[in-house]
Amino acid sequence: MPSNIPFRPFHRPAPDISATRKPDGSLIVRSNIPLGNYEANIGAYWRAAADRFPDRAFLVKCSPDDTWPELSYRTASEQSDRISSYLLSRGYGPDKSIMILSSNSFAHATLMMGAVQVGIPVTQLSPSYSLVGNDFTKLKYAVELTEPGMIFAEDGNTYAAAFESLDLSDKDVVTISGKDHGGIRFDDLLGPVDSVSVEAAFSAVTGESLAKILFTSGSTGMPKAVPNTHEMLCAAQKTLEHVSESLDAVNDPTRVLDWLPWHHTYGGNVNFFGIARVCGTLFMDDGKPTPGLFGRTIENLKRISPSRFSTVPAAYSYLADQMEEDEELGHAFFKNVKICQYGGAALSQEMFERMQQLAIKYIGMRIPFGTGWGATETTGTGTAVHWDSEKVGLIGVPTPGITVKILPVGEKLEIRIKGPNVHAGYYKRPDLTAQYFDEEGYYCIGDAVKWVDPDYPEKGMIFDGRVAEDFKLANGTWVSTGSLRLSLIDALDPLARDVVIAGHDRDEVGILVLLTEAMQKKYADQPGALSADGRRIVAPALIEAVQEKISRYNQGNPSPSRRVGRALILAEPLSVDKNEITDKQYINQGAVLSNRADLVALLFADDGSGGVIKLNKNNAMKGDKDVRNEQADTA
Incomplete structure (x- = not known):
């Protein structure tokens, strides 16, 4: 270009x-x-925007129909002040926080704004804590750690099982629709504004005031709770102001x-x-x-x-x-x-x-x-x-x-x-x-x-x-997974959107290939394209295309730490619940390898496992007959 x-x-x-x-x-x-x-107070930003552009849309909710509701800066600021007044009148403050279970919405936004601007911390949780699985372990851990005074979820029916798993005797439960679990609806928070109390609380916020508690993805063990102070939030916005266009x-x-x-x-x-x-x-x-x-x-x-x-x-x-x-x-x-x-x-x-x-x-x-x-x-x-x-x-x-x-x-x-x-x-x-x-x-x-x-x-x-993600092959050679992964994504374009690197204590590097959406659509529904267990794609044309790209890559990367000796193509989507992929679509390589240890074993097996691409030192594919056998098994 x-x-x-x-x-x-x-x-x-x-x-x-x-x-x-x-x-x-x-x-x-x-x-x-x-x-x-x-x-000093992150709320200063939306207040300034409401003064300058009161009728401008702050948030717009996209939807398949043409309604696309809007929340203007004026309305968002006014609702935030109403919520601030409600919370302050009921004793909420630095030591009595709010927890939000449900996903992005206007109510989520204004509840967070109304609390944070007057020094009331907010914990925003991934909805998966409340909607995935049956034991709600992460949800219970978050509630026990942060001890919120109020828990909000958009719909009481959707979050009913999560609420029923908790001791709510000392908590306000707020919903918009469905089962109320405690009698408080979100509209109840939108009463009159006590301007004196709100302005006094707003002015009392300092950089050290706690604004939010956010949880990490929890790829290993329980998620870690990260306190976000107003100084952290405001300093981050200031640095972004410097490196973005005026x-x-x-x-x-x-x-x-x-x-x-x-x-x-x-x-x-x-x-x-x-x-x-x-x-x-x-x-x-x-x-x-x-x-x-x-x-x-x-x-x-x-x-x-x-x-x-x-x-x-x-x-x-x-x-x-x-x-x-x-x-x-x-x-x-x-x-x-x-x-x-x-x-x-x-x-x-x-x-x-x-x-x-x-x-x-x-x-x-x-x-x-x-x-x-x-x-x-x-x-x-x-x-x-x-x-x-x-x-x-x-x-x-x-x-x-x-x-x-x-x-x-x-x-x-x-x-x-x-x-x-x-x-x-x-x-x-x-x-x-x-x-x-x-x-x-x-x-x-x-x-x-x-x-x-x-x-x-x-x-x-x-x-x-990641410093901890690198590993050694059986010959003692270090494999740098970060740089290798990027090189392979380039080499496999436009077939693969990502790869997972395997090979700890093995003789050679192996990869699990994640296809692009276009390739997934093209091959996954073809007759005989899936392995017998439905977890791998074994379509011969796709295997040949992947093998060709890996062979070309290997010709320029002959060292053991860079050369790929084996590959298989995943058919199953990655799991958020199992920490294989976060809500932001970041792939946790370690979790994928751990959860799919049987596929990693298959990848490195020498028993003629079908659908596994195995390249010899000359980068030719070994075991073409195994692919045909896999097709016969699938049929």
């Missing part, structure tokens, strides 16, 4: 960082851009289509509060980047033509497939979009190039792509790519206010982080706090990075996997 075709203009500051080497070999890297002053809120307001859940830090902190900061409109997407649900996102994009689009990398594969066939979608998507962003995983270079070719086709320019690195513990921010780059896969450089420490750990470079947006410790878990912070107060997230160019740190860092 010609690199002389310009990017669509989107002003962002050039990297400006300092890097200092310490005697212990670690490198301290920080932004030279001053963070400056920021708000927008024209009057003539060119931000329009974002977003599906991310608000119990996650990016959806609930970066996006929700960010929209209020820029006085924009957040369209609540009723689609998701999953097979069967992305069609709604496509229809919504046609109607909205957003000015920003942020999603997980898998969604760009779905989107590109559609735009290559649907010119109406292509024109609508690129009409106003100033920047595309991705997170949760790395975007492949191949997908970046595909999107740029489409941008050139529809608007004659390339589109800037941005991403970053952060976690629940860092309020969703930390590093960012805030400049036009020809390369994806970067996580950028520290944003204003952030300091990172880079230190060698084995063959990796571990990254640790400190800043006003970073938590100071886990909620009521001093043992975990001691485990995850070093002696200098840096949060040890467990991620690894490498430099684009070690001599020029301003060119940015590349995510290099």
Whole structure:
């Protein structure tokens, strides 16, 4: 693709960082851009937006029909003040919090806003805690740890089993519809405003005031509870203000289509509060980047033509497939979009190039792509790519206010982080706090990075996997799963949207292949395409295509730590309930390998297991007859 075709203009500051080497070999890297002053109360953002643009839509609920209800800034602010008044009159405060069980909605938004702005903490839980499984272990743990005074769920019938699993004797239970479980409806919270009490409580909030408690994904053991203070939330928004374009809120307001859940830090902190900061409109997407649900996102994009689009990398594969066939979608998507962003995983270079070719086709320019690195513990921010780059896969450089420490750990470079947006410790878990912070107060997230160019740190860092995810082959060779995974996603484009790396203490690397939605549709329903147990796709044409791409990849990657010797193609979707994939579509490699240990054993079996691609040292596929045998078994 010609690199002389310009990017669509989107002003962002050039990297400006300092890097200092310490005697212990670690490198301290920080932004030279001053963070400056920021708000003390995160509620100041939606109050300012309500003053400037009272009738502008703050939230819009997308739906298959044409109703698309809106919540204006004026209405959102007024309802928040009413809810604040109700809560304050009933003794809610810093030590008596609110818990929200259900997903994104207008009521969810205004209840959170009304509580947080007057210093009442809110815990937003994943609906899966209450809707998946029968023992509600995570829900009970969260309730026991945070001790909420009120629990809210949209529908009392939907959440009935979850409510019945809890001791609610000392709690207010609020619902909108269905069984009431305690007699309080959401409308009961919308009484008169006590302006004196609300303003006094709003002014009493400081940066140290607790605003939220968010839970991590809990990929190992119980989820960890992360306290979000007002300082964390406001500092995160200030750093985002520095690395994003100064927008024209009057003539060119931000329009974002977003599906991310608000119990996650990016959806609930970066996006929700960010929209209020820029006085924009957040369209609540009723689609998701999953097979069967992305069609709604496509229809919504046609109607909205957003000015920003942020999603997980898998969604760009779905989107590109559609735009290559649907010119109406292509024109609508690129009409106003100033920047595309991705997170949760790395975007492949191949997908970046595909999107740029489409941008050139529809608007004659390339589109800037941005991403970053952060976690629940860092309020969703930390590093960012805030400049036009020809390369994806970067996580950028520290944003204003952030300091990172880079230190060698084995063959990796571990990254640790400190800043006003970073938590100071886990909620009521001093043992975990001691485990995850070093002696200098840096949060040890467990991620690894490498430099684009070690001599020029301003060119940015590349995510290099989790320090604990790397493994050794039987010959003692280390396998870097992060970089290998990205290379294989590129190599398998457009067949695969992701891969899971296996091979701990094995003789060679093996992979479990996750197909793109288009490939899944093409092959999964073909007669005889599935294995006898229905868990793998064994269609000969697909196996041949995957084998060809792996062979081509292996020719350029002959070392044992990079070469793929075996592969199989998964037919089953990944499970949120089993922590294989989060609500943000991030794949937990360790959980997949653990939950599918039988498939990993099959992958490395030498008994002629059908449907397993096995490549010899010359990259030819071994065992073609096994594929035929598998087909016979399936038939």
